[in-house]
Amino acid sequence: MTDIALADLPLRDDLRGRTPYGAPQLNVPIRLNTNENSYPVPDEVTAAMADALGAQLRDLNRYPDRDAVALRADLARYLSARHGRHLAAAQVWAANGSNEVLQQLLQAFGGAGRTALGFTPAYSMHPLIALATGTGWLDGPRAADFGIDTDAAVALIEQRRPEVVFVCSPNNPTGTAVSLETLDAIAAAAPGMVVVDEAYAEFARPGTPTALELLDRYPRLVVTRTMSKAFALAGARVGYLAAAPAVVDALQLVRLPYHLSALTQAVARAALAHSDALLATVDALKTERDRIVTELTAMGLRVAASDANFVLFGGFAGNDQKRVWQALLDDGVLVRDVGLPGWLRVSAGTPVETDAFLTALRSVHPAGAGAPSG
Numbered sequence: 001m002t003d004i005a006l007a008d009l010p011l012r013d014d015l016r017g018r019t020p021y022g023a024p025q026l027n028v029p030i031r032l033n034t035n036e037n038s039y040p041v042p043d044e045v046t047a048a049m050a051d052a053l054g055a056q057l058r059d060l061n062r063y064p065d066r067d068a069v070a071l072r073a074d075l076a077r078y079l080s081a082r083h084g085r086h087l088a089a090a091q092v093w094a095a096n097g098s099n100e101v102l103q104q105l106l107q108a109f110g111g112a113g114r115t116a117l118g119f120t121p122a123y124s125m126h127p128l129i130a131l132a133t134g135t136g137w138l139d140g141p142r143a144a145d146f147g148i149d150t151d152a153a154v155a156l157i158e159q160r161r162p163e164v165v166f167v168c169s170p171n172n173p174t175g176t177a178v179s180l181e182t183l184d185a186i187a188a189a190a191p192g193m194v195v196v197d198e199a200y201a202e203f204a205r206p207g208t209p210t211a212l213e214l215l216d217r218y219p220r221l222v223v224t225r226t227m228s229k230a231f232a233l234a235g236a237r238v239g240y241l242a243a244a245p246a247v248v249d250a251l252q253l254v255r256l257p258y259h260l261s262a263l264t265q266a267v268a269r270a271a272l273a274h275s276d277a278l279l280a281t282v283d284a285l286k287t288e289r290d291r292i293v294t295e296l297t298a299m300g301l302r303v304a305a306s307d308a309n310f311v312l313f314g315g316f317a318g319n320d321q322k323r324v325w326q327a328l329l330d331d332g333v334l335v336r337d338v339g340l341p342g343w344l345r346v347s348a349g350t351p352v353e354t355d356a357f358l359t360a361l362r363s364v365h366p367a368g369a370g371a372p373s374g
Contacts, residue, residue, distance in 0.1 A: 098239030175306025
């Protein structure tokens with residue numbers, strides 16, 4: 001085989017010098033860096049999944065349902081039951097993780113000569129998917145508390161008129177939820193598509209709104225979700241959206257043929273049939289999240305309010321979060337340095353994992369010692 005370096009390939013200029021997206025995957029006792037659900041899939045659900053997979057194996061010589069109609073109907077029923085508003089299968093689309101859903105949205109509504117706007121810090125894949133699809137990217141600001149200033153957001157949208165607006169709620173990496181009033185104002189001002197990324201919606205505190213409440217009013221509004229977090233199916237790669245049927249029709253123009261395998265569809269449908277069992281861990285993770293918030297606040301650290309299954313914490317001077325990250329790793333606890341100077345992010349896990357994290361952090365940052373101001 002002839003050796004060739006990446007630099008010698010005719011790579012697109014805008015990709016040169018970049019590194020692949022991805023959090024460290026390290027073999028340590030406590031992994032709290034990727035917002036996974038720490039609880040394994042229950043035995044009763046794995047048995048149902050095994051049966052569903054077995055029923056598909058003989059027919060793997062055939063292509064899967066290209067439109068995933070049965071899965072989309074199940075997802076529509078799940079959303080309708082959970083949020084008390086009817087959604088039809090024609091309003092739902094599914095793909096290999098919410099990242100593929102987001103990619104398809106930008107393939108359909110972004111592209112060369114078009115711009116996407118996001119309010120950062122937010123999910124770092126939004127601008128990366130924009131780059132991959134040739135879509136221009138525009139950073140919109142967040143306030144000091146990581147919220148979105150409604151008037152400033154509307155003014156920016158009216159000035160720059162982006163074809164796609166991303167709003168992450170609850171926001172990753174901060175955990176911050178966006179008010180329904182702000183979402184309403186953004187959807188009203190946007191000239192194109194508004195994509196509300198609700199990957200962590202199931203972990204929101206009581207009373208936290210969902211953009212699904214606005215779907216009937218704004219035909220260009222899209223709400224994306226995932227089964228990776230609350231459903232503990234990160235390894236299955238299933239994401240989906242709710243929108244007007246016309247949006248689903250648009251995505252059919254850019255999706256790859258047979259993009260969602262028969263096995264993936266079978267696993268997702270089995271999971272949805274046992275959603276109560278899978279979602280039983282959500283309250284436990286919320287309890288650990290709130291415990292982390294309480295404990296870190298008592299330690300004198302700054303903590304962002306969270307409606308997700310993770311907590312952004314810090315107030316560390318300069319880039320001192322790198323030292324803290326490494327010290328935690330040395331103690332066998334992996335958290336995430338999300339690139340925000342002075343901040344780290346930790347996923348809510350089991351009580352044992354929370355104990356290990358708090359014990360390790362106290363050795364690095366004893367309560368009251370060097371507590372940040374403000």
